[in-house]
Amino acid sequence: MAETLKLSMKGIVKRFGGVVALDSVDFELRRGEVMALVGDNGAGKSTLIKTLAGAHMPDEGVMELDGDAVRFTSPQDAWRRGVATIFQELALAGKMTIADNIFLGREITRTVAGIPFLDRRAMHKRSRELLEELDVVVPDIHTWVEYLSGGQRQGVAIARALNIDADVIVMDEPTAALAVAEVRKVLEFIKTLRRQGKSVVLISHNVQDVFEVSDRITVLRRGRRIGLLETEKTTPEEVVGYITGAAETKRRPEAAH
Amino acid sequence: MARFAFKAPSRPFRIGREGLLLAALVVLCTIFASQSEFFLSERNLTTILRNSVDLAVVCAGMTIVIILGGIDVSVGGIVAVSAVLIGRAYQYGMPDWVVIPVGLAAGALLGALNGAIISKTRVPPIVATLGTMYIYIAVLFLVIGGVWISGLPNTLSFLVLGDFMGLPAGVFVIGFIYVFSWLLLRRTPWGQRVVAIGCDEVAARLVGIRVDRTKIQAYALLGLFAGIAAILYVARLRNVEVNIGTNIALEAIAATILGGANIRGGIGSLIGTLMGVLFIKITQNGLVLIGVSSLWETVVIGGLLIVVLILDALETRRVS
Amino acid sequence: MSFKHTLMGGVALGLTAALPASAQDDTTRIAFIPQIAGIPYYVAMEEGAERAAEELGVEYVQEGPTSTNAADQLRIFESFVNQGFDVIAISPLDEETLKPAISRALEQGIVVLTADADAPGSDRQFFVAQALDQDLGYTLLDEAVDRIGESGKIAIVSDSPTIQSMQNWIAAIEERAETAYPDIEIVSVDHTDGTAQRAYQFATDAMTRNPDLKAVLGMASTTCPGIAQAVEAAGLVGEVLTAGYCSPNTARDYIKSGAMPYSVLWNPADLGYLTVWVGDHLADGGEITGDFEVEGLQQTIQYLPENDVILLGPPAVFTEENVDDFDF
Numbered sequence: 001m002a003e004t005l006k007l008s009m010k011g012i013v014k015r016f017g018g019v020v021a022l023d024s025v026d027f028e029l030r031r032g033e034v035m036a037l038v039g040d041n042g043a044g045k046s047t048l049i050k051t052l053a054g055a056h057m058p059d060e061g062v063m064e065l066d067g068d069a070v071r072f073t074s075p076q077d078a079w080r081r082g083v084a085t086i087f088q089e090l091a092l093a094g095k096m097t098i099a100d101n102i103f104l105g106r107e108i109t110r111t112v113a114g115i116p117f118l119d120r121r122a123m124h125k126r127s128r129e130l131l132e133e134l135d136v137v138v139p140d141i142h143t144w145v146e147y148l149s150g151g152q153r154q155g156v157a158i159a160r161a162l163n164i165d166a167d168v169i170v171m172d173e174p175t176a177a178l179a180v181a182e183v184r185k186v187l188e189f190i191k192t193l194r195r196q197g198k199s200v201v202l203i204s205h206n207v208q209d210v211f212e213v214s215d216r217i218t219v220l221r222r223g224r225r226i227g228l229l230e231t232e233k234t235t236p237e238e239v240v241g242y243i244t245g246a247a248e249t250k251r252r253p254e255a256a257h
Numbered sequence: 258m259a260r261f262a263f264k265a266p267s268r269p270f271r272i273g274r275e276g277l278l279l280a281a282l283v284v285l286c287t288i289f290a291s292q293s294e295f296f297l298s299e300r301n302l303t304t305i306l307r308n309s310v311d312l313a314v315v316c317a318g319m320t321i322v323i324i325l326g327g328i329d330v331s332v333g334g335i336v337a338v339s340a341v342l343i344g345r346a347y348q349y350g351m352p353d354w355v356v357i358p359v360g361l362a363a364g365a366l367l368g369a370l371n372g373a374i375i376s377k378t379r380v381p382p383i384v385a386t387l388g389t390m391y392i393y394i395a396v397l398f399l400v401i402g403g404v405w406i407s408g409l410p411n412t413l414s415f416l417v418l419g420d421f422m423g424l425p426a427g428v429f430v431i432g433f434i435y436v437f438s439w440l441l442l443r444r445t446p447w448g449q450r451v452v453a454i455g456c457d458e459v460a461a462r463l464v465g466i467r468v469d470r471t472k473i474q475a476y477a478l479l480g481l482f483a484g485i486a487a488i489l490y491v492a493r494l495r496n497v498e499v500n501i502g503t504n505i506a507l508e509a510i511a512a513t514i515l516g517g518a519n520i521r522g523g524i525g526s527l528i529g530t531l532m533g534v535l536f537i538k539i540t541q542n543g544l545v546l547i548g549v550s551s552l553w554e555t556v557v558i559g560g561l562l563i564v565v566l567i568l569d570a571l572e573t574r575r576v577s
Numbered sequence: 578m579s580f581k582h583t584l585m586g587g588v589a590l591g592l593t594a595a596l597p598a599s600a601q602d603d604t605t606r607i608a609f610i611p612q613i614a615g616i617p618y619y620v621a622m623e624e625g626a627e628r629a630a631e632e633l634g635v636e637y638v639q640e641g642p643t644s645t646n647a648a649d650q651l652r653i654f655e656s657f658v659n660q661g662f663d664v665i666a667i668s669p670l671d672e673e674t675l676k677p678a679i680s681r682a683l684e685q686g687i688v689v690l691t692a693d694a695d696a697p698g699s700d701r702q703f704f705v706a707q708a709l710d711q712d713l714g715y716t717l718l719d720e721a722v723d724r725i726g727e728s729g730k731i732a733i734v735s736d737s738p739t740i741q742s743m744q745n746w747i748a749a750i751e752e753r754a755e756t757a758y759p760d761i762e763i764v765s766v767d768h769t770d771g772t773a774q775r776a777y778q779f780a781t782d783a784m785t786r787n788p789d790l791k792a793v794l795g796m797a798s799t800t801c802p803g804i805a806q807a808v809e810a811a812g813l814v815g816e817v818l819t820a821g822y823c824s825p826n827t828a829r830d831y832i833k834s835g836a837m838p839y840s841v842l843w844n845p846a847d848l849g850y851l852t853v854w855v856g857d858h859l860a861d862g863g864e865i866t867g868d869f870e871v872e873g874l875q876q877t878i879q880y881l882p883e884n885d886v887i888l889l890g891p892p893a894v895f896t897e898e899n900v901d902d903f904d905f
Contacts, residue, residue, distance in 0.1 A: 076465035091463035093456035095523035096449070104453055105464035107446040117444050160464075293786060301785045307810075308778050398615050398643060405617055407802055408830035418810050490774065493810070495830075496802045499615050500644065500771035545782035551767045552738075 004067040006031045006199045007052075007083070007168055012061035014047050021047040023223040024061070029168065034190055034200045036210040036231070039220035040243055045203050048220065049172055052201070053085035054078035065168075084166035088173050090157045094146030098138055099127040101145050102160045130159040134192055151182035158189055162198075169193060170201040175209050187213050207236045221245060274517035277568070278532045281561060285536065289543035296546050303425050307493070309538040310417050310427040311336075311486040312508055313531060316516075317438040318368075318479030319509040320530045322382075324442070325475045326455040326522025329371055331386040332483050332509060333502030334393025339363040339487035341397050344406035344497040353412055360491075361484045367393060368480015372473035390506075397499075406497040413492035430489070431531070434482065439527050441478075451475055455522030511558060512537055515565055536561065604636050607664040607856045608657040609692065609849070610650060611641035612740065618798055618824050618845050621905030622693070625846030629853035632873065635860075637853055638662075645737050645771060647671035651678055658682045664856035666705065668693035671739050675699060688859045692852040693845075694742035695886075703865065703885045705852045707843040708892040710742065714749020716892045717820060717841045718758070721792050724838060725818050728760030729791035732783035734776050734804055736797040738768045743796040746822065750794065764790070769800055776803025777810075780819070784811055795821030801840065805831035825895045825903040832900050840895045845905055847874055848889055855887055 007029040014022040022044050029035050039045045050056040052063075054072030063070050065081060072078040075085065092101050103123045109116035124141055131138060136155030138148065145156060154174050161169050171190070175183045183206075190213045193200050204210050210217060211231060219227035219242040227242040240246075289296040315332055322329050343360045351359070367389070375385045419426040442448035450471045453461040462468050486505070491497060514520060515536060516529030540557045544550070609626060611619035623639045630637035638657075642649035647670040655678055657665050665687055669675050679699045682689050692705040721731065733750070735743050747766055754761040764787055769775035780793045780803060793808065795801045801823035808817050809831075819837040821828075824845075831837035854871050865887065868879050879888040895903065 075463055079465065087463070089457075089460065091457070091460035093453040093460055093523070095456045096452055100449060100452075104449060104461075105466050107449055109446060116446060117440075118446060118449070295785045295788070298785065301782075304781050304785060308774075308781070311774075394643065401615060405798075405827060407827055414810075494773045494777060494802060494806050496773055496806075496827075498771075498773050498799060498802070499613065500799060501773070503644075503770050503772050541778060542782050545765065545767060545779060546786045548765065548786070551779070 005029060005064070006033075006066065008064045009048075009052070010062050010064075012048070012051060012058045012063075014051060014056060014058050020223055022051070022058070025220070025223070025225050027052075027218060027225065028228075029199050029201060030215075031167075031199055032194055032197045033216065034194050034202060034214045036214035036217045037201055037203045037220065038205075038207070038210060038217060038239065038243055042222075043220040043243075044223040045220055046172070047223075049085065049170060049201070049203060052078070052083065052170060053087075054083075055085075079164060079166065082164075082166045083168040083170065084161035084164065085170040086154070086157045086161060086172065086174065088176065090153055092145045092153060092157060095144055097142045098131075098145060098148070098156050099124050099141050101156055102127045102130065102163055104160070106164060126163065127159065130162050131155065133162070133196070134159055134189055136189070149182060150178045151185040154178075154186050155189060158193070162193075167197070168199045168201070170203075172203045173205065174202070175204060175206060183209065207239055210239070211236055219243060274565075274568070275526060275529050275532065277565075278515060278517075278529060278536065282532060282536055282539065285539055285543065285557075289539070289547060292547040293543070296543060301542070301546070305535070305538050305542050306425050306431075307417050307427050308542070309534050310430055311489045311493075312505065312512065312538065313431045313534045314434050314482050314486045314489065315479075315505060315509045316512050316530045316534050317434050317527060318482035319513045320516070320518055320525045320527055321438060321442055321451060322475050322479050323510075323513050323518040323520065324455045324522060324525035325451045325472065326458065327375065327382040327472065327476065328510065328520070329368075329386045329476060329479055330383060330506045330510070331367075331371060331390035331393055332479060333505040334390045334397070335364055335367045335480050335483040335502075336487045336490065336505055337397040337497075337502035338367060338393050338400075339484040340491050340497045340501050341400045341406065343487055343491050344409055345400065347409045347491075348406065357413075357488060360488045361481055364484020364487065365477045365481040368483065369473050369477035371480070372476030375476065376469035376472040397501075401497065401499065405499065407495065409491055409495040409497075411492065411495055413488065414495070417489050417493045434485070435527055435531060442527065447471070447474070452523060455524075508537055511562055515558075515562060519569060604634070605664065605857055605860045606636045606638070606662045607853055607860075608662045608666070609637070609639045609852060610653050610657070610665070610667040611639065612650070612668050612670050612694065613645050614641040614643050616798060617826050617905050618842075621824070622845040622849035622852075624905075625844075625849030626853045627849075628846070629850040629857075629873065633853065633857045635853065635857050642670075645670055645740065647674040647739060651675055654678050654682075658685065658687060662687065663860045664688040664690065666690040666692040666852050666856060667696075669696040669699075669741065670694075672696035672698055672741060688856060690852065690856060690859075693848060694740070696741070697884060702859065703855060703887050705848065705855055706886050706888045707845070707848045708890065709886075709888065710745035711749045711752075713822065713841060713892050714746045715753045716894065717746070717794060717822065718750050718753045718761070720839055720841065720894060721794065721818060721820055722758055722761065725791040727758050730762050730764045730787050730789060731792045731794060732764050732780070732787065732790060733766045733794050733796065734779045734783075734800045735766060735768050735795075736771055736799050740797070746796060769803070771799045773799070773803035773806070776800040777807045778803075780804040780807035781811065784808070784813065784817060790817055792818040792820065795819065795823065797821070798823040798827045801827050801837065802831070805834075805836040809834065809836045824905050825900045826905060828895065829900050832895065832897055838896065840900075841892050842895065843889060843893050844903070850874060851878065851887070851889055 005028050009027040012022050012025045037045055051058050054075045054077050108119045108122045110119040174186050190200055214231045217229045295301050339360045342363045343356055346356045346359045371386055371389055375382045417427050450466045454468055512533030513530045515533035516526055518525030541554050544554055626637050650670050651674050676699045679689050679701055683700055689701050690703050691701045695704040751763055767779040784790050793804045795804045801821045804819045808819050814836045820839050822842055823840050828837055828840040868877055876890045
């Protein structure tokens, strides 16, 4: 492939005591691509994501970002290199405003008499721009995040990732527990990100969502990658088959009993 | 592209709490004023202010610590240890410019010790500071050695008892501490960290906030304020007694909660806290003036505290 | 009971538990439990007691709660019982709390005395009294009247209302005012949490409420500095008199500044001395039936049989003239 991958992981092994959570998993992500990551519970999705996010260190394997070998030592380390993972809990402070959340930990300051004061005006301006780009509609930038809907919160979390110029955005079950209209909105966010040239990893249980927004699909099962599919060339049935192991069974009937 | 109108209330109606407290203050003052001709006298209002200074100073720090999701029940012990060191320093003939840093440093160090224990051991703050409370009281007894420190110089008493530009000097002390605290809490990145930790510590860590360091700093700030309170206490009363600091922690926590801080962290109001301090001090003063036994003071304060906590619980339920 | 009181009580328990359990069967062991540890008054009492213990060849231990907490006092009392002391003297904070424990100790053959403060409803054998509550009350008020005249308003600031001796003094003052000085009015009695800050607040508020207030009387060493400081801060030295039951060291500065021209108390060293003397005497099987002399004390000790009270003598009044003769 002529084009260097945005991100690639090769031969990733992660063990917890005697349990092998990831058994030499390969993973890749192109620029401007939405890669879905699917698999049953315990397939290794969240271990892989945590490795990608810097929360776990792999026992074996290599990771490359823009063709350079990298090792993330912490989630902050990953964020600094432009790989932003939005966990299900979103890492939002409920009793702080939208703008304050977007800039949490990276506030814009103006130094007066040697003291760094918050530059709220600049932060509000940039927050509005970010939300505008993503087409997130919120009643007021001063609203506490606690009072936002699930979809709006996803929007704020994504805006925070965009604010640090992350070009890999990993979203862990962003549509879980959302109302239908909200799910649609979040999927729109993902499409917007792709249009902006961002690479997105979408972890989801919902095959329908996956087919709506993804370009390719990585399927994990029992700590291995058992499928890397082009979304346009596959069907939900086939993907479900991979997830449940039915596809495997078809190919290797002797393992059925 | 379709725009979705999300329905969500704006910021919670925080005026509610401060308004409630203001109403309670007005009611209280009206009752006291109608029962005692002296209540609204300039001299009495000045007295209330002077009596509020040390509690108010401690409360500014307590508000920040409670917003952080912490609590410090050892703050009376910090006041006590700082005061006894201040007293000893005076006895050794040290001048004010030595004594003041001694008091401040002692307070800040003990506060930082609390913060370090809480952040490094992950012991719940109420338990950790309960433990240090014992230690600080023991230190007080060891240093004081059975002999009260009395007859200390009153060179600093102007800070509480003096007048400046026609107002009691204490007003300026309180004003300085609260403006400083407010700027720190609401206008600097450090304040954002404090609120974020109070909202969700895990989230704060995820965005890269150095949680432990921020906690130690917040507790140290409370300790520093306790050191200031100790200086003001000694300056005004010129002695260090065995029971010094009794009830300061309880009164400070009560005032802070009355003022709208949520014991679960994330929420708090310095203005509200200041009103909580005034509520407590006005109750203490007014009951004496109208000739009601001072034992009722706890009933009035406790009663309002319960009202406030019920309102809190109702609001929490409404949100979730 | 305040939060910190409870905490300090915990410290007291720790200290008690750490006491060495020395037990020499032939030496009489005498314990005394003050109302609070670490205040100069009881330290002075301990000095007198130690002096008596040395002269009489007995062992003396003094241990009190770190705050005026009756429950802690009870635990300390019981720990002395369990350690097999021959004589236990106590200055009770709360009679009801201690009553059953005192009875049990007596059943075990321990000599139980009250000293410094009494628990008249208990089975204690004798009360070693510094001065009669009545004399103390009368003296404090009489001395005040000498200075402010026979009419006017007086406010009282006391420590915790559970301290019986202070309640008795207040009652004596009120009775004296009623019977001897009909134009003296006691306008208020307030109770602090043991801090100078609260005493200061109460005194200031009393002066505000009563612009014609003539005196503020403090019932305990914990209140004296606060009330004197309040009068000084209000600029009313000479107009509002303060006085109280407090040690010369606590009152000295205010006696000299004129804010608190006198203080009424007794010599606690002598009281400690007498307590040990009586304890040793009873432990040796001695009896007390009338007035007696004690080697080492100047005055004759009175015995008041109706309440089994052993009386050290009349209260002492500390003023500018004699305050420097005392150090406690």
